[in-house]
Amino acid sequence: MRGELSPGAKVAIYGLMSVLLIPFVFPTWWMITSSVKPISDIFAFPPDLIPRRVDFSTYAKVFELQPFARQYWNSAYIAAVVTAGTMLFSSMAGYAFARIRFPFANALFMVVLLGLLIPSEVTIVPLFQMFLAWDMINTHWPLILVPIFGAPSVFATFVMRQFFIALPAELEEAARVDGLGRFKIFWTIALPLARPALAAVGIFTFLHSWNLYLEPIVFLSSPEMFTLPQALTQYTDAYGGAMWNIQLAAATLTAVPVLIVFIIAQKQFVEGLAHTGLKG
Amino acid sequence: MSTVAANGTPAKERKVARKRPFWTMERRDSLAGYLFIAPQLAGIITFVLIPLGLVFWYSMHEWNVLGARFNYVGSRNYEQLLSDPALLEVLGATGIFSAGLVVFNLSLALLLAVLLDQKLKGITVYRTLFFSPVVVSLVAWTIVWRFLLQNNGGINSILLLTGVEGPNWLRNPTTAMISVIVVQVFKNVGLNMVLFLAALQGVPRELYEAARVDGAPRFKQFRRITLPMISPTILLTSIITIVGSLQVFAQIAVLTQGGPGMSTTVLVYYLYQQAFQFHRFGYGSTLSILLFVIVAVLTFVQWQMRRRLVFYER
Numbered sequence: 001m002r003g004e005l006s007p008g009a010k011v012a013i014y015g016l017m018s019v020l021l022i023p024f025v026f027p028t029w030w031m032i033t034s035s036v037k038p039i040s041d042i043f044a045f046p047p048d049l050i051p052r053r054v055d056f057s058t059y060a061k062v063f064e065l066q067p068f069a070r071q072y073w074n075s076a077y078i079a080a081v082v083t084a085g086t087m088l089f090s091s092m093a094g095y096a097f098a099r100i101r102f103p104f105a106n107a108l109f110m111v112v113l114l115g116l117l118i119p120s121e122v123t124i125v126p127l128f129q130m131f132l133a134w135d136m137i138n139t140h141w142p143l144i145l146v147p148i149f150g151a152p153s154v155f156a157t158f159v160m161r162q163f164f165i166a167l168p169a170e171l172e173e174a175a176r177v178d179g180l181g182r183f184k185i186f187w188t189i190a191l192p193l194a195r196p197a198l199a200a201v202g203i204f205t206f207l208h209s210w211n212l213y214l215e216p217i218v219f220l221s222s223p224e225m226f227t228l229p230q231a232l233t234q235y236t237d238a239y240g241g242a243m244w245n246i247q248l249a250a251a252t253l254t255a256v257p258v259l260i261v262f263i264i265a266q267k268q269f270v271e272g273l274a275h276t277g278l279k280g
Numbered sequence: 281m282s283t284v285a286a287n288g289t290p291a292k293e294r295k296v297a298r299k300r301p302f303w304t305m306e307r308r309d310s311l312a313g314y315l316f317i318a319p320q321l322a323g324i325i326t327f328v329l330i331p332l333g334l335v336f337w338y339s340m341h342e343w344n345v346l347g348a349r350f351n352y353v354g355s356r357n358y359e360q361l362l363s364d365p366a367l368l369e370v371l372g373a374t375g376i377f378s379a380g381l382v383v384f385n386l387s388l389a390l391l392l393a394v395l396l397d398q399k400l401k402g403i404t405v406y407r408t409l410f411f412s413p414v415v416v417s418l419v420a421w422t423i424v425w426r427f428l429l430q431n432n433g434g435i436n437s438i439l440l441l442t443g444v445e446g447p448n449w450l451r452n453p454t455t456a457m458i459s460v461i462v463v464q465v466f467k468n469v470g471l472n473m474v475l476f477l478a479a480l481q482g483v484p485r486e487l488y489e490a491a492r493v494d495g496a497p498r499f500k501q502f503r504r505i506t507l508p509m510i511s512p513t514i515l516l517t518s519i520i521t522i523v524g525s526l527q528v529f530a531q532i533a534v535l536t537q538g539g540p541g542m543s544t545t546v547l548v549y550y551l552y553q554q555a556f557q558f559h560r561f562g563y564g565s566t567l568s569i570l571l572f573v574i575v576a577v578l579t580f581v582q583w584q585m586r587r588r589l590v591f592y593e594r
Binding site: 010014016020023024025027034045046047090093100102105111112115116117122123124125128129130145146148149151153157183210217228229232233244247254255258261262263266267269270 | 306310313316320330335338391396400404408415420430438466470529534555564575579
């Protein structure tokens with residue numbers, strides 16, 4: 001499909017792409033600009049694409065109304081721990097299923113794959129009861145343990161296995177003959193080669209943890225334990241109506257840092273995701 | 281040596297191994313394999329399989345936490361499920377949402393991938409921007425759209441500038457459903473777009489050149505070459521997207537709370553309401569079983585379909 005295009009076709013493609021781009025880009029722009037508008041301008045007609053007056057006081061209110069810095073930290077450290085843990089344990093399991101021959105390996109792999117069929121939403125009621133019995137309600141343990149070891153990690157294990165299967169056996173043979181242990185081979189030979197797959201798994205895992213919403217509202221009850229997605233929806237007035245400018249300011253604070261990281265590292269991001277075992 | 285070395289007693293084992301090797305290569309490999317998968321396997325058993333058993337057990341009980349009751353009732357929750365007047369509405373909303381999402385998502389992803397596959401200057405900038413909502417926090421993205429979809433919000437203001445009076449998007453059953461689908465598609469279509477783009481770039485160029493020599497028009501090349509060659513990716517993305525659509529919760533909770541009426545109450549949201557808002561854990565568990573069965577059946581059907589529809593398997 002990638003033949004040379006006529007100038008007319010080029011213009012048409014640029015035009016079509018630019019129109020299609022609006023719903024992808026405009027919401028982020030509208031979020032950032034509305035967050036610095038005074039509340040009286042927020043529903044102004046005609047709408048101001050660029051704020052007429054700028055008012056940063058909403059950003060101070062974000063931190064006054066809730067322990068927002070604490071909530072930010074909660075989300076960040078949970079996502080970091082979940083990402084590191086998933087990268088370690090899923091690459092170990094993926095490596096074993098791909099490269100080590102042991103009895104019942106295939107059957108056990110099928111057991112692990114069951115996690116893909118049983119999303120966390122199906123088991124949320126018993127998980128709540130289990131963590132209640134372990135006295136872990138209103139702690140961050142459920143948001144850390146379930147993603148690292150439960151259903152969400154299966155996808156990561158699958159991606160890592162697909163990667164390790166494609167790795168040439170000769171790379172390990174020499175080390176095996178030298179009598180290097182399996183863990184050593186995994187850690188010093190296989191894992192460094194798996195960097196692209198690991199990066200993709202890391203990005204997916206981070207975003208998944210960062211976006212979790214059902215689990216926090218089920219497991220957490222006090223504002224200083226909340227994670228960001230949960231906190232964002234709490235900026236409401238006495239009647240439950242949204243305090244729009246404050247919600248949008250908090251949303252901007254949540255979204256923009258990740259967006260900046262993404263724009264800096266977009267090549268690794270997009271290509272890493274595309275070149276995992278996902279290609280089918 | 282190998283696995284044992286990882287555990288920290290290498291020297292002793294080496295001596296033993298030389299005499300009469302109990303720790304043969306195979307045995308050491310087996311032990312290593314089990315140790316490597318142990319954390320994940322223990323996790324799946326603890327956080328997936330045991331809860332699945334429990335959810336089935338709970339589904340046969342009447343269990344109201346507020347009343348502190350937990351009575352075995354056999355199949356009564358399932359009978360209640362079948363006679364639940366809300367069930368048809370919930371399944372209808374779930375079906376419309378998932379079908380709409382998959383069709384819209386996959387066709388938009390394919391269109392964007394074909395456009396981005398062209399050799400044009402600045403194409404990576406477009407790719408980055410189309411992908412960017414994927415990394416925006418889900419609830420932040422949904423809050424902005426809720427703001428935009430207010431009756432006096434951004435979208436209706438822009439429509440009004442062109443002389444069109446827009447509907448109150450989130451207060452009308454039809455437009456509310458369209459809204460939750462569209463918001464979710466723009467959020468995540470970038471993922472499928474990137475997978476399609478990688479698949480398109482993997483199609484051998486010679487095929488197109490041969491077709492061009494034969495004078496096949498572009499559209500025919502797309503139907504006869506591109507679609508069959510990327511069919512494995514289409515199948516994979518459709519499985520991921522359908523299963524993912526059944527798990528959508530935050531968008532509904534933030535945009536519509538399942539309303540107006542029950543028009544956007546999908547199964548996961550109904551399950552959440554029953555279990556955690558009305559504290560009916562038994563009935564909530566029955567709904568969980570229903571969700572599990574739907575996911576399992578859909579995955580199985582799609583897995584079977586790959587034999588008929590997919591061009592090749594690696």
